[in-house]
Amino acid sequence: MKITKVDAIAISIPLPAPVADAVRRITHRDHYLVRLTTDDGLTGTGFTLGYDASLAMVSMTDTMFRPILLGGDAFHAEALWAEMYRQSIQAGRRGAALRAISAIDVALWDLRGLYARLPVMKLLGVHSTRMRCYATGGYFRPGESLDSLVREFQTYREAGFTAAKLKVGKYSPREDAARLGAIRKALGDDFEILLDANGGWPDSNTAIAAMRRLEEHRPFWIEEPVRADNVSAMARIAGALDTPVATGELEATRWAFAGLLESRAADILQPDATVCGGPGEWLRIAHMAAAFDVPVAPHYNWDVHTQLLATVPNGLFIEYFLRSSEVKMFDAVLENPMEARDGFIEPRTEPGFGWRFRENKLQEFRIG
Numbered sequence: 001m002k003i004t005k006v007d008a009i010a011i012s013i014p015l016p017a018p019v020a021d022a023v024r025r026i027t028h029r030d031h032y033l034v035r036l037t038t039d040d041g042l043t044g045t046g047f048t049l050g051y052d053a054s055l056a057m058v059s060m061t062d063t064m065f066r067p068i069l070l071g072g073d074a075f076h077a078e079a080l081w082a083e084m085y086r087q088s089i090q091a092g093r094r095g096a097a098l099r100a101i102s103a104i105d106v107a108l109w110d111l112r113g114l115y116a117r118l119p120v121m122k123l124l125g126v127h128s129t130r131m132r133c134y135a136t137g138g139y140f141r142p143g144e145s146l147d148s149l150v151r152e153f154q155t156y157r158e159a160g161f162t163a164a165k166l167k168v169g170k171y172s173p174r175e176d177a178a179r180l181g182a183i184r185k186a187l188g189d190d191f192e193i194l195l196d197a198n199g200g201w202p203d204s205n206t207a208i209a210a211m212r213r214l215e216e217h218r219p220f221w222i223e224e225p226v227r228a229d230n231v232s233a234m235a236r237i238a239g240a241l242d243t244p245v246a247t248g249e250l251e252a253t254r255w256a257f258a259g260l261l262e263s264r265a266a267d268i269l270q271p272d273a274t275v276c277g278g279p280g281e282w283l284r285i286a287h288m289a290a291a292f293d294v295p296v297a298p299h300y301n302w303d304v305h306t307q308l309l310a311t312v313p314n315g316l317f318i319e320y321f322l323r324s325s326e327v328k329m330f331d332a333v334l335e336n337p338m339e340a341r342d343g344f345i346e347p348r349t350e351p352g353f354g355w356r357f358r359e360n361k362l363q364e365f366r367i368g
Helices: 054-070 077-088 096-116 118-124 147-157 173-188 204-217 232-238 253-262 279-291 301-308 361-365
Strands: 003-020 025-038 043-049 130-135 161-165 193-197 245-247 319-321
Touching: 003 054, 025 054, 025 096, 043 096, 054 077, 054 096, 054 147, 077 279, 096 204, 096 301, 118 147, 118 301, 130 193, 130 301, 147 161, 147 173, 161 173, 173 193, 173 301, 204 232, 232 253, 253 279, 279 301, 301 319
Parallel strands: 130 161, 130 319, 161 193
Antiparallel strands: 003 025, 025 043
């Protein structure tokens, strides 16, 4: 199955209205999308969220990765990955270069599933196809009242979810406690509320003090309390709090995740296959976490992660965004977006990752 063509594009989908987390204002979602075509006439697709670097990833594909991929065997994905990583390590190692490699690895797995006429999960061996979801929301929206925030979370419960995520860290701990407390009061104790600071607290002391105030409302976890690079601070926080610490959405490669596990900086890992190196790397990370009895709850991109989480014994959650939240926009380019039902989601059963794209929408949102 020789690779004969490599096509990469960037798209940008505007949000209907801006939202914010603790560290950034979000007005659009840009993505890098790559397609690999083989001499069998098959085309595998992969993608990753760009954070305004999608065009840079297209350029990296043109200059660094296409020459490696063309003529390569799609079944030799490990060799192709190693060569792409080796040749880009001076310019990449993490960030945009590894995101592009991750998306290419997604496309390679998609190809192998298409060739075998099996969903990716069946290439690997299935553990469970019914996975619990949490709804991500609680973004900071200009002028939003507490009543409106509470209503948002009530909508998640009405849709069948038993867990949802709330953003913290942009406002003062007092204001965060008011937001969390209002939700807890309205939804009761049988609803899990996950917190996400997006690395917004500047140091471990600030994070611990803020969480001391929030812990009275019984959060399920605190995600990225400090900058992802500060592993020692994350470990101090994990050691000090009763609330589990979750992290990993910005982390990459098995070596970095080994450091998180060895330093006990995380109680829950959140590897993203479109960031950490691709499905192959994601699986290594998830199985390594299982050896430490650490659960995994992958970040974002359920179109990819449902296939992967279905194959591991230590899966905890799938992250899911209701389209009504108008934050994750990728469904706009899919013919067959996935739906969570009653707080659970099941993988597609079509070959590969099973997605089908709306070509007219890809062209509408294309940039560069």
